[in-house]
Amino acid sequence: MQLLTVSDKEEPAIYSRHIKQRFSDVDLAISCGDLPYYYLEYIISSLDIPLYYVLGNHAENVEYGCSTPREFPWGAINLHKKVLHDKKTGLLLAGIEGSLLYNEGEHQYTQSEMWGMVSHLVPTLLWNKVHYGRYLDIFVTHAPPWRIHDEDDPAHQGAKAFNWLIKTFQPTYHIHGHIHVYSPFVETETMVGNTLVLNTYGYRKLTYPDMSELQVVD
Numbered sequence: 001m002q003l004l005t006v007s008d009k010e011e012p013a014i015y016s017r018h019i020k021q022r023f024s025d026v027d028l029a030i031s032c033g034d035l036p037y038y039y040l041e042y043i044i045s046s047l048d049i050p051l052y053y054v055l056g057n058h059a060e061n062v063e064y065g066c067s068t069p070r071e072f073p074w075g076a077i078n079l080h081k082k083v084l085h086d087k088k089t090g091l092l093l094a095g096i097e098g099s100l101l102y103n104e105g106e107h108q109y110t111q112s113e114m115w116g117m118v119s120h121l122v123p124t125l126l127w128n129k130v131h132y133g134r135y136l137d138i139f140v141t142h143a144p145p146w147r148i149h150d151e152d153d154p155a156h157q158g159a160k161a162f163n164w165l166i167k168t169f170q171p172t173y174h175i176h177g178h179i180h181v182y183s184p185f186v187e188t189e190t191m192v193g194n195t196l197v198l199n200t201y202g203y204r205k206l207t208y209p210d211m212s213e214l215q216v217v218d
């Protein structure tokens with residue numbers, strides 16, 4: 001199956017009348033935050049696929065901004081503090097919104113609060129293992145993990161709890177945004193155990209094995 005992941009930057013390749021031709025094979029979309037709701041709604045309407053999202057730390061400036069103010073992007077599924085099973089693709093997804101706390105704004109959290117939100121996911125991840133034979137396929141966040149793709153300033157430091165989650169539950173992907181990439185030399189893909197940590201700044205198209213190919217036979 002094909003996945004489209006987006007964050008932080010509106011891309012002409014997506015916000016285009018050719019989106020349907022370019023991305024007709026995409027099965028599911030994921031937003032890692034700091035994108036306007038109309039952009040997410042355009043992806044959903046044009047491609048007629050499920051879109052899961054977490055908010056970024058600039059939600060109040062970037063994401064709400066449209067002529068009809070809304071509290072959420074219409075038709076999209078908020079993954080924040082949730083573990084969800086997508087029935088269309090069979091994927092197990094979980095998400096945490098926002099960034100580390102730096103100016104007391106909305107959708108900013110301390111390291112302790114990040115730990116609390118990650119802990120909140122654990123019972124359902126354990127239930128997934130019993131029910132589906134695996135904990136999690138894709139972990140979706142706005143902020144990166146600690147010392148992976150992150151930066152030194154308080155706003156762009158990574159969350160330590162995310163490192164624990166990906167080491168413990170080993171999703172196939174941890175997809176994040178928040179760290180803007182202005183040079184091809186900036187690292188945006190890092191393997192941590194069995195998990196590929198990806199900064200999706202802008203957009204990425206990913207291939208994921210179909211669930212029928214992943215069935216474990218006891």
Ligand SMILES: [Zn+2]
Pocket residue numbers: 034056057058099142177178179
């Ligand atoms: Zn951000």
